[in-house]
Amino acid sequence: MxxxxxxxxxxxxxPSVIREILKITEKPGIISFAGGLPSPKTFPIAEFAAASERVLREDGQAALQYASSEGFAPLREHVAASLPWNVDPNxxxxxxxxxxxxxxxxKVLVDEGSRIMVxxxxxxxxxxxxxxxEPTVVSVASDEQGVDIDDLQAKMGEGADAARFLYVLPNFQNPTGRSMSEARRAALVERAAALNLPLIEDNPYGDLWFDAPPPAxxxxxxxxxCIYLGSFSKVLAPGLRxxxxxxxxxxxxxxxxxxxAADLHTPGYNQRMVAEVIKDGFLDRHVPTIRALYKSQCEAMLAALEKEMAGLDVQWNRPDGGMFLWVRLPEGMSAIELLPKAVEAGVAFVPGAAFYADGADPRTLRLSFVTASVEQIGIGMAALAKAIRATLGG
Amino acid sequence: MxxxxxxxxxxxxxPSVIREILKITEKPGIISFAGGLPSPKTFPIAEFAAASERVLREDGQAALQYASSEGFAPLREHVAASLPWNVDPNxxxxxxxxxxxxxxxxKVLVDEGSRIMVxxxxxxxxxxxxxxxEPTVVSVASDEQGVDIDDLQAKMGEGADAARFLYVLPNFQNPTGRSMSEARRAALVERAAALNLPLIEDNPYGDLWFDAPPPAxxxxxxxxxCIYLGSFSKVLAPGLRxxxxxxxxxxxxxxxxxxxAADLHTPGYNQRMVAEVIKDGFLDRHVPTIRALYKSQCEAMLAALEKEMAGLDVQWNRPDGGMFLWVRLPEGMSAIELLPKAVEAGVAFVPGAAFYADGADPRTLRLSFVTASVEQIGIGMAALAKAIRATLGG
Known part of the structure; x- marks a missing residue:
């Protein structure tokens, strides 16, 4: 042996306690607000089918061959041109x-024990x-406007222990749905530059605004x-990676x-399919339909929360976009303890504790408003309220 | 700043010296035996097009959604069933x-400074x-039969410094094209078990045998x-990753x-396409055509070597499959120094030094016989011989 x-x-x-807990949310028939799954209704299947047919017909051998690690040049050029600052495709x-x-x-920025901030x-x-x-992860306090700049500076570390970077999602953050204000962005970038602190900006949700685009x-x-991370998962489909x-x-x-070293390159076939789908301004027509759908689903969830949580000391925010909202349960309640009861009542969510490196607020939970239908949202919120009331009463 | x-x-x-050197092999119009690129003639483009159409039509939403990290169940089942030992799809x-x-x-087996053997x-x-x-990579001597078992044991290390694993490609190895004999396989597995040494077996080329399948x-x-690594890159196409x-x-x-943590999951769409292509025994019909093509190209390269290298002290092996053969230049020559001259003469290869963790034999080089056509192989070998003769004469 x-x-x-x-x-x-x-x-x-x-395996985190959370991941084990989430297995119970996979019960068939449950209404799940747990997963961060884009609505499959928004996937442009017909456009992908046409693009696949064309890529294989016109460029099949190259699409199926090994390719450069940097990525497919037309896709890199599209990405560079689509971003609101001067980006060289290289x-x-x-x-x-x-x-x-x-x-x-x-891999490139973290040694064992390196301080990183989130x-x-x-x-x-x-x-x-x-x-x-194996970093040392340091949690920086955040509020409705974004990262707390003074807490950031206080936890920055010095010399060899200076933080390697701050990781931040300024737009419709996962898990809270919050967006960083213009003033906070300006202050953060200024302070980070003064502190010589690199920023890792993750922006998977920035295009999913409801009424107005987020600040730059x-x-x-x-x-x-800064290193900027973007994705086609939320504006086209996640299954192409x-x-x-x-x-x-x-x-x-x-x-x-x-x-x-990690995977030689991202599938060239997938890169060509996406480049083909988006080349004629498809996203300008498609993304507004996702925004409208997610806005209506968010409004349905907010309305259902208003209705079902009436009289309960439950708090939530009103996101300006994205996929998630953030709920805080009544004093003394634990979202982790609530989850099995909610699942029994037919509804699932992710306990907020999953999203804290340390010092979790046990009362918090994350709800996705994009996967379930409006009808399911109504039924699910009623079930959630029932589980909360049963817990309070018990 | x-x-x-x-x-x-x-x-x-x-950036390795080798990688920098290889940039010169990208000169347009060159006959390249450098890349390990499967022949694009073998890519089943029509089958992929049909599979893509069907997957998107019948299962589009699931194919484009986030999916489990383990992989698409029917593909896992196919892999398990196709391997010549009892494999649970799980x-x-x-x-x-x-x-x-x-x-x-x-990531899972190597700490900084861990001894690993190749x-x-x-x-x-x-x-x-x-x-x-950040492992300490230890090179184990190998011969025509495979890994030298006694050298393996001598370099195994003890206690906390015992090697975490041996990484080995038993079939039509990259870069040498060698295969491990039945006797050596049996001895290696026995000795590794006795030494408590895990084996990482990489088998991208095992299906590409010419006249008889390799030993188990x-x-x-x-x-x-053992951990076993397999791939669809050489039997279908690499561009799907x-x-x-x-x-x-x-x-x-x-x-x-x-x-x-690395990429959530491999694209579900690609997994479904491949599962669709292979479900009715396609590989049993398709792979023999690749074998026949690569065998004929290998024979063409061997014949061209016989002809063009006549009178030169150049040695090479006769692979039983795969994509590569291994050449040793005359005494005193360096493949790295030869490369720019060969490129000038219109032909490229990879200097063997690229494939050694240490103690490289500077006379060695790798030739791929699968990407260039038979005609190109003839022209390219003549150019290579010319470059060698010019170097010897100079």
């Missing part, structure tokens, strides 16, 4: 979903991507100090080498 | 190319995938002691978590 010696990092990659690296961008960033709460997948490189990205304000990063010339070559 | 502090591992990820993890399998293995020479991409985890995989002989690994239950959960 061979005994396998695991790397130390593998010990840190334990700064764009196509990634296998923006999740891979997080993996590459960690908003709190933050995207669970980022914590998972950073963990294998952090990276647009200081491109040399297509994301990208934009990095300054001082870091790009290392990210490229890490990319090559 | 923000100063980016890079991880130590990033310093080790330097042991199969679909990866974004088998290159990703190497990345995951390194054949010498070995696959350059594996060295690149392992490097970010190492993993078939001791599944609990589809590979897999098979791992024992004691390691699988950690590899799965590393996979989830």
């Amino acid at each position: 061979t005994t396998w010696t695991l790397a130390r990092r593998a010990q840190k990659m334990n 700064q764009v690296l196509i990634t296998t979903g923006s999740q891979q961008g997080l993996d590459l960033v960690a 908003e709190t709460p933050t995207y669970l997948g980022a914590l998972q991507a950073f963990t294998p490189m 990205p952090l990276t647009a304000r200081n491109p040399e100090g 297509l994301g990208y990063l934009v990095a300054p010339a001082s870091v790009y070559p290392k990210l490229l080498q890490a990319k090559q | 923000t100063t980016w502090t890079l991880a130590r591992r990033a310093q080790k990820m330097n 042991q199969v993890l679909i990866t974004t190319g088998s290159q990703q399998g190497l990345d995951l293995v390194a 054949e010498t020479p070995t696959y350059l991409g594996a060295l690149q995938a392992f490097t970010p985890m 995989p190492l993993t078939a002989r001791n599944p609990e002691g 589809l590979g897999y690994l098979v791992a024992p239950a004691s390691v699988y959960p950690k590899l799965l978590q590393a996979k989830q």
